[in-house]
Amino acid sequence: MDRLFDFSDYGALLGLVTNSLIAAALLGVVGGLVGVFVQMRDMQFAVHGISELSFAGAAGALLLGGSVAVGSVVGSVLAAGLIGALGVRARDRNSVIGVLMPFGLGLGVLFLALYEGRAANKFGLLTGQIVAVDTVRLGWLTGVSVVVLLGLALIWRPLLFASADPEVAVARGVPVGLVSVAFTLLLGLAVSLAVQVVGALLVLSLLVTPAAAAFRVTASPLRATLLSVVFAVVSAVGGILLALGGTVPISPFVTTISFLVYLVCRVVSARRVRSGWGARVPAAASPEPVAIP
Amino acid sequence: MSFGARTLWSGLDLDVRPGEFLAVLGPNGAGKSTLLKAVLGQQPLTAGRLLVGGRPPGRGVRGVGYVPQQKSLDAATPLRARDLVGLGIDGHRWGIGRRSAADRRRVDEALAAVGATGYADAPIGLLSGGEQQRVRIAQALATDPQLLLCDEPLLSLDLRHQRAVAQMIDRRRREHGTAVVFVTHEINPVLDLVDRVLYVAGGSYRVGPPSEVLTSATLSELYRTPVDVLQVRGRIVVVGTPDEPAGCDHHDAVSGLAPVPLEGSR
Numbered sequence: 001m002d003r004l005f006d007f008s009d010y011g012a013l014l015g016l017v018t019n020s021l022i023a024a025a026l027l028g029v030v031g032g033l034v035g036v037f038v039q040m041r042d043m044q045f046a047v048h049g050i051s052e053l054s055f056a057g058a059a060g061a062l063l064l065g066g067s068v069a070v071g072s073v074v075g076s077v078l079a080a081g082l083i084g085a086l087g088v089r090a091r092d093r094n095s096v097i098g099v100l101m102p103f104g105l106g107l108g109v110l111f112l113a114l115y116e117g118r119a120a121n122k123f124g125l126l127t128g129q130i131v132a133v134d135t136v137r138l139g140w141l142t143g144v145s146v147v148v149l150l151g152l153a154l155i156w157r158p159l160l161f162a163s164a165d166p167e168v169a170v171a172r173g174v175p176v177g178l179v180s181v182a183f184t185l186l187l188g189l190a191v192s193l194a195v196q197v198v199g200a201l202l203v204l205s206l207l208v209t210p211a212a213a214a215f216r217v218t219a220s221p222l223r224a225t226l227l228s229v230v231f232a233v234v235s236a237v238g239g240i241l242l243a244l245g246g247t248v249p250i251s252p253f254v255t256t257i258s259f260l261v262y263l264v265c266r267v268v269s270a271r272r273v274r275s276g277w278g279a280r281v282p283a284a285a286s287p288e289p290v291a292i293p
Numbered sequence: 294m295s296f297g298a299r300t301l302w303s304g305l306d307l308d309v310r311p312g313e314f315l316a317v318l319g320p321n322g323a324g325k326s327t328l329l330k331a332v333l334g335q336q337p338l339t340a341g342r343l344l345v346g347g348r349p350p351g352r353g354v355r356g357v358g359y360v361p362q363q364k365s366l367d368a369a370t371p372l373r374a375r376d377l378v379g380l381g382i383d384g385h386r387w388g389i390g391r392r393s394a395a396d397r398r399r400v401d402e403a404l405a406a407v408g409a410t411g412y413a414d415a416p417i418g419l420l421s422g423g424e425q426q427r428v429r430i431a432q433a434l435a436t437d438p439q440l441l442l443c444d445e446p447l448l449s450l451d452l453r454h455q456r457a458v459a460q461m462i463d464r465r466r467r468e469h470g471t472a473v474v475f476v477t478h479e480i481n482p483v484l485d486l487v488d489r490v491l492y493v494a495g496g497s498y499r500v501g502p503p504s505e506v507l508t509s510a511t512l513s514e515l516y517r518t519p520v521d522v523l524q525v526r527g528r529i530v531v532v533g534t535p536d537e538p539a540g541c542d543h544h545d546a547v548s549g550l551a552p553v554p555l556e557g558s559r
Contacts, residue, residue, distance in 0.1 A: 040370065153389055161384030164372050168432065171333050171359035171442075173351070174385045215369045219416030224371035277419070 013244045019138045020197075024240050026145045027197050027206060028233030033152055034190040035211030035232065036225050037183055040163040046083055046184070047207045049097035050191045053079035053104035055200035057192075058125050059111035068125070069140045072192040079104065080188025084181040108200075128199035128251040141196065144189050151186045155179050160221060197236065202251040206232050209258040213265040217272070231261045300496045301327055305341075307491065307500060311439065312470040314463065314486055316477060316503075319493035320534060325476045328493070329442050332474070333357065346439050358433030358471075360443040363426045363450060368418035374428045375400050375413045381432035403435035404428070407461055423454030430461055434471075441465065443475045447482055455482040462486075480507065481528045494534075507531070 038047055057075020058068045079100060086096045112122045152159075161169040162176045170176050187207075194203040210231035214224045239254030269277075301324030309315050317325050330336035331343060334350035343349070346356050358381075366372075372380075378400045379392055392400075404413045407427040412420060417428065426446060433441060443462065447455040463486045466473045475483060480490070480503070490506045492499045494515045499506045506512075507529050512520040521532045 036371070154387055156389045157380070157384055157386055161380045164366070164370055165377065165380065167361045167364075168359055168381070168429070169384060170335065171357075171361075172381065172385050215371050219371055219373050219418075221371050221376055277416070 010244065017240060017244060019135065020240055021237055023138055023141050023197055024236035025233055026141060027193050028210075028236040029229055030145050030148050030190045030193060031206035031236070032210050032229030032232035033225065034148065034187055035207050035209075035228050036214075036221075037159060037163055038187065038207055039211040039215055040160075041180075041183075043093075043184075043187065044204065044208050045094055045097050046080075046187065047191060047204055049083065049101040049104075050076050050079040050188055051195055051200045051203040052101045052108070054188075054192045054195040055125055056104040056108035056111065058195060058200075059108040059115070059122075062117070062122075062125070063111045063115045067140075069137055069192075069196060072195045073144065073189065075104070076188040076192035076195070077185060080184045080191075084184035124199065124249070125195070126199045126201050127249045128197060128202060128254070137196070141193055144193055148186050148189045148193075151182065155182055159183055198239075198251050198254050199249070202255050205251075205255040205258045206236055209255075209262050210235065213258075213262040216262075216265040216269040231258065235261065302493050302496065302498050305498055309440070309472045309474060311472050312466050314466055314473045314475065314483075314488050315491060316475045316480060316483055316487040316489075317491045317493065318477065318480055321478075323493040323495075325493060326444055329359075329444055329474065329476060332440075332442060333359065356439040358436060358438035358441045360426075360429050360433045360441070360446045362445045362448050363422050363429075365422065366418050366425060368416075370416070370418045372417045373414050374409055374417055374420065374424075374431075375404060377417050377428055378403050378432045378435050381435050399435055403431040406434065406465075407431045408457075423450050423457070426450060426454065426458055427461070430458065434465060437469070438471060440472045440474065443473065443477075445476055445478065447477060447479065452482075459483045459486060484527075484529060503529075 038044060054072045054076040057078070058072035060066075060075070061068050061071025082100060083093060083096055086092065108125075112125075115122060158169070158174045158179050159182075161172070162174050162179050166176055190207065191203055194206050198206060211224070211228040213231055214227035218224050218227060235254050235258035238257045239250045242253040242257075243250035317328060319325050327336055331338055332345060332350055379396065382396050382399060383390060383392065401410070401413070404410050407430050409424065409427045409431055412424060417425065420428065430446070441462065446458060446462075450458065459482050462473055462475070463483075465471050475487070477483065480487075484503060487503060489501060490499075490503045492506050492512070492515060494512075495517060497515055499511050499515055507522050509520060509522045512522055512531065512534070516534055518533070518535055520534055523530045523532060
């Protein structure tokens with residue numbers, strides 16, 4: 001248990017991980033927002049696929065002595081571009097991802113096997129790391145986050161329309177194809193951020209679980225988005241704060257928090273549905289129009 | 294309009310007037326949905342000219358409302374009925390944008406007009422098929438369109454909801470002069486409401502009042518095989534239409550260049 005929790009030097013440790021905490025908070029915001037659309041568009045599998053290729057990119061950069069951050073972004077964006085270009089329909093998309101993912105993972109394993117540096121670096125790419133965020137890397141993470149946030153803000157409404165109701169969105173003149181490719185690229189960038197903080201295997205815990213939990217408890221798009229962001233930030237930052245007390249990587253803490261949040265939301269939603277969520281206001285309060293019998 | 298060697302219809306000359314209720318009938322794959330796509334500007338005509346409100350059809354012309362087939366939205370969609378209607382008003386605009394008070398009022402009015410005020414704040418995914426379809430009509434009408442396109446809006450609704458939805462559309466065109474183009478495979482729920490019927494089959498078409506088009510003689514000629522049209526208790530039953538091959542409703546074939554004139558303006 002000592003390896004899990006030992007908070008004796010907590011204050012001193014906290015100072016060392018300020019950068020990581022900022023990175024985690026940023027990732028929480030980005031992951032929570034992107035997750036809303038991942039959930040609406042059923043792209044959970046795409047998130048996983050992109051993260052494996054992002055891992056391959058990061059491992060390649062590690063081997064060549066380049067920047068892991070740049071490597072993971074290149075891997076992600078390549079994967080997102082391929083998925084966006086080849087798989088417009090959900091079925092095509094899933095088969096493209098199913099083909100790309102093992103290839104990416106295989107490449108990543110090859111690069112790590114050839115790499116002769118610190119073993120912790122290798123492990124970190126898959127399962128996350130605590131103190132790996134230096135100031136240069138933080139600047140890079142911030143830059144990518146800002147790009148994703150601005151991009152999302154620009155396409156927010158058409159993306160919401162196209163994700164919820166593609167047929168009518170096309171009829172109303174929304175460039176559904178363009179919006180969908182743009183979102184896939186933003187998703188790629190967001191995944192590359194997550195790979196660097198929680199590791200490739202556990203990206204889903206920040207890009208899928210928080211939004212899935214939020215959708216359980218509200219149907220208001222604004223509230224769902226806010227909740228998703230709050231859940232993701234709490235999971236990421238909370239995970240780091242807990243991980244400080246031990247020697248295990250941060251990811252088990254992050255995944256456990258987000259999973260618990262999800263469980264609580266399911267219980268809440270089950271109760272609400274049983275007590276009549278979405279029940280109609282009685283007819284007296286809303287007079288039917290005369291033309292309807 | 295043709296796809297490769299297959300001609301869906303040709304020589305179509307049709308003028309839909311404001312406030313007119315036009316039902317489009319025909320077997321699967323006859324090109325009913327393609328006609329709507331052409332009007333929406335999603336599908337260029339092989340040959341001919343089409344004007345919507347005096348202008349060429351453009352993707353998402355603001356004066357056109359569109360009601361799709363009833364398809365259940367995912368139960369976990371994070372939208373309320375009012376959000377879906379709101380997206381019909383401003384979903385095509387870039388940015389995040391907060392809905393203005395005027396737009397919120399339009400949403401409320403549109404929901405009230407279809408009798409959906411009672412579940413305006415209910416999650417859209419938890420509504421029944423009939424309720425979702427009412428919300429979709431509110432969405433299509435919220436922008437006050439001159440032309441309302443409906444693609445099988447009554448499919449998979451029960452009789453009571455079919456009737457309610459059809460009358461809602463009818464009331465709209467009477468009160469606001471909205472022209473209605475109503476694609477359906479089942480004429481009976483709207484038989485007493487339509488002004489004219491466009492029947493598309495076998496690469497040809499007939500247009501006119503239901504009493505003239507829906508006759509044994511006209512349809513036999515259209516299908517080039519004996520077809521019987523029976524009147525049973527105010528309902529129309531068509532017997533003897535040749536079965537269309539399944540799955541010919543897909544429109545992903547390549548557009549050909551057959552000289553098919555089409556004139557349709559309003």
